[in-house]
Amino acid sequence: MATIASRSQEIIEQAQRFIPGGVSSANRLVEPNLVFTRAQGAYIFDAEGKRYIDYHAAFGPPLLGHCQPEVQQRVVEAMSHTDVIGVGSSDLEAQLAEKICEHVPSAEKVLFCNSGSEATYAALRLARAITGRQKIIKFQGCYHGWHDAILMNVITPAEKIGQRDPLSAGMLPQAIENTLVLPFNDLNAVQQVLQEQGTEIAAIILELIPHNIGTVLPQQAFVQGLRDLTRQHQIVLIFDEVVTGFRHGLGGYQKVLGVTPDLTTMAKSIANGFPLAALAGRADLLDHCAPGGDVFFAGTFNAHPASVAASLATIEILERPDSYAHLFNLGKRMRDGLAEIVQRHGITATVAGFGSIFLLYFMEPPIESYTDLLRNDAKKFVDYRCALITRGIYELPVNLKRNHISLAHSAADIDQSLEAANEVLKAL
Numbered sequence: 001m002a003t004i005a006s007r008s009q010e011i012i013e014q015a016q017r018f019i020p021g022g023v024s025s026a027n028r029l030v031e032p033n034l035v036f037t038r039a040q041g042a043y044i045f046d047a048e049g050k051r052y053i054d055y056h057a058a059f060g061p062p063l064l065g066h067c068q069p070e071v072q073q074r075v076v077e078a079m080s081h082t083d084v085i086g087v088g089s090s091d092l093e094a095q096l097a098e099k100i101c102e103h104v105p106s107a108e109k110v111l112f113c114n115s116g117s118e119a120t121y122a123a124l125r126l127a128r129a130i131t132g133r134q135k136i137i138k139f140q141g142c143y144h145g146w147h148d149a150i151l152m153n154v155i156t157p158a159e160k161i162g163q164r165d166p167l168s169a170g171m172l173p174q175a176i177e178n179t180l181v182l183p184f185n186d187l188n189a190v191q192q193v194l195q196e197q198g199t200e201i202a203a204i205i206l207e208l209i210p211h212n213i214g215t216v217l218p219q220q221a222f223v224q225g226l227r228d229l230t231r232q233h234q235i236v237l238i239f240d241e242v243v244t245g246f247r248h249g250l251g252g253y254q255k256v257l258g259v260t261p262d263l264t265t266m267a268k269s270i271a272n273g274f275p276l277a278a279l280a281g282r283a284d285l286l287d288h289c290a291p292g293g294d295v296f297f298a299g300t301f302n303a304h305p306a307s308v309a310a311s312l313a314t315i316e317i318l319e320r321p322d323s324y325a326h327l328f329n330l331g332k333r334m335r336d337g338l339a340e341i342v343q344r345h346g347i348t349a350t351v352a353g354f355g356s357i358f359l360l361y362f363m364e365p366p367i368e369s370y371t372d373l374l375r376n377d378a379k380k381f382v383d384y385r386c387a388l389i390t391r392g393i394y395e396l397p398v399n400l401k402r403n404h405i406s407l408a409h410s411a412a413d414i415d416q417s418l419e420a421a422n423e424v425l426k427a428l
């Protein structure tokens, strides 16, 4: 019989024999190469049974905590009498669409798909169809999924700043050429491009807070400026709220800022871990989609009843008066605690985040765009997290990745994590 200690290694070796690299998604191959076999509430458990406080949270979905019992129960109920039928829509799907339109300022209508990438793909196609234009603008540091139009310039090496930095071989050159990449929070750069090429731009897409490089807060004037300029040039403005949607409030971060885009994409915590994404926005734009319009939108598993049931349960829990207060209070407790530790030990570091998201950059402020983050000490960033992992705190040990707090985390979890952070930072 295999010893318990070799179980992780066994699973890794078996996976690597049959799955390229042993993982089915690029960012899952990280050192130390742990295998997790159980997730419950705020915790994940490795194959040896060791418990970790989970702040990676699968890049964000389990906002209520892993395997949230009410969500699980609603999924089991839904799946006890249906699976996929594939004709028409379901009563739950209609209820969910109504809820999203009730909460998200830009949502007059909504379409469901399975992943954030599918939603941003559909948003960009719709924008191109409506405007008859081809080019799009994205911002350095933002990630919007794996498709050719936007898979570029997220964590770009210093020598490639200002150039296109495609993240995969095999991308269509025409798709890459039609995407312009500009610095975040730089309205002048956008203005300049629009002066020259405004009539060729179909869409501007952005993460309202570029959480794929941690947390870079947007300047209100930048986002409002984008809103004004896109109106002026008849460009479709897309807020990619795949991370910020539901996590930062039922209305997303657009509600916090008070700026409403034409289209919004949402995924991740919308269904607390079940695969669901949404493309929402102005009714007159979404009505261009099939079957009413000529923009093709389809998917065998779109609005899968399990995910729809999970999403309805998730939103109902988030609607309870204390939910966001708990998330935001714990976020603040963590950020304040880290700031105090950093100051006490005189460490060059900056605490960043918003709401339930936090992280520690090893650099001085200011942090207004991706290029500022080139000053982050990537080695310290990863070493710090690896040391936390040995103490039972899981923050993904990859440069610039954000951490997530869930409703299942407690003040005691945060305090235990701060104690570990204190030990590690003192020694770093």
Ligand code: PMP
Residues within 6 Å of the ligand: 059, 114, 115, 116, 117, 118, 120, 143, 144, 145, 146, 207, 212, 240, 241, 242, 243, 267, 268
């Ligand atoms: N947009 C943003 C802002 C994201 O963070 C991600 C995923 N990290 C995506 C889109 C793509 O979502 P998915 O991985 O579900 O395709």
